[in-house]
Amino acid sequence: MRQPHPPLRAAAICSKAAVVVPSATAAFLCLGSDGLIQALISPHIPVQKQSEERRALKRVKKRALLLVNPKARRGGEAIDAVVGRLHRGGLDVTIEPFEALPEIARDIVRLRESADLIILCGGDGTIASGALAVEECGLPLGIIPMGTANDLARTLGIPMDLSQAADVILAGNTRKIDLGSVNGYAFFNVASIGLSAELAQGLDPTLKKRFGRFGYALAAAKVLTKARPFTATIREKGSVSTVKTFQIAVGNGRHYGGGNVIEANAEIDDGHLDLYSLEMNRVWKLAGMLRSFRSGTHGAWKEVRTAKSDEFEIETKRPMPINTDGEIVTSTPAKFLVHPEAITVLAPPASRVDQPQAVRAAA
Secondary structure, rough: OOOOOOOHHHOOOOOEEEEEEOOOOOEEEEOOOOOOEEOOOOOOOOOOHHHHHHHHOOOOOOOEEEOOOOOOOOOOOHHHHHHHHHOOEEEEEEEEEOOOHHHHHHHHHHHHHHHHHEEEEHHHHHHHHOOOOOOHHHOOEEEEEEOOOOOOHHHHHOOOHHHHHHHHHHHHOOOEEEEEEOOOOOEEEEEEHHHHHHHHHHOHHHHHHOHHHHHHHHHHHHHHHHHHEEEEEEOOOOOEEEEEEEEEEEEEEEOOOEEEOOOOOOOOOOOOEEEEEOOOOOHHHHHHHHHHHHHOOOOOOEEEEEEEEEEEEEEEOOOOOEEEEEEEEOOOOEEEEEEEEEEEOOOOOOOOOOOOOHHHHHH
């Protein structure tokens, strides 16, 4: 398999610019890349005048660069309503459409100086494709979920309703989240080798867009009928294991695969990666495990190996494709890393309410 080109990296961190505002007594404003405004006003300016200037400063709109993927499953929905809502909420929005994922990082790099925040409209693959550029630019990231699974939005508690997702951006609450990488390619949710990579390769984009999760189910049934185990070597700090497995998944976030949970205690800001390996004799035994994958308790099965670390290395006898957040981007051998608190996202305050009750009680 031909190795893809290395991921595009952004050139530099966004800089700050000073703006001098003339008045009877000079006021100096610093408009940072985060859009925050600081004003130093001489004490002898009348209180009424100071209030007027403060109100004027509050009217300065933050600039949002909105990138929309028209090929995402919900990309055909009217983006005008979302943009209108953002405008009414005080954002000056520049829309930048794209047709291929590599365009996302290039557009962010090209237009970063004209934005105070980035808004990505699309699915998980779209958001992951822009992650490295967003990280290096240091701008907050807003998410409008327009994909099929939208697992990052689910992990962050961002509503699937587009208008409500826009309201989350307008609310302005931010949190730091981790970023995973494999061979230098970013992912938020999970990167996997085996069944899900075969599924990603075999999924017809037209089927995916037309039928959504049902399209995934049809493709999965086809993959399972042909599934064969493979041999892999897993290295983590202090241990090496050789396994025969149907799938190895390494998670950075909490949700993946349309609502599955990588591990019961997994969070996207916990500073480590969660690995599982499916080592059953027959792939059809997965049918009995499905419920445990929804709750993240699949590690209780003896056929499932689990591990936590901030770094994993995986080798296979032959190069095998790696699926990251729904996209095939690289292949084995693979090095997985976690980058703690790498991205600032606009999202509701962190919540752990979706953990199983037994897990919460033990926490």
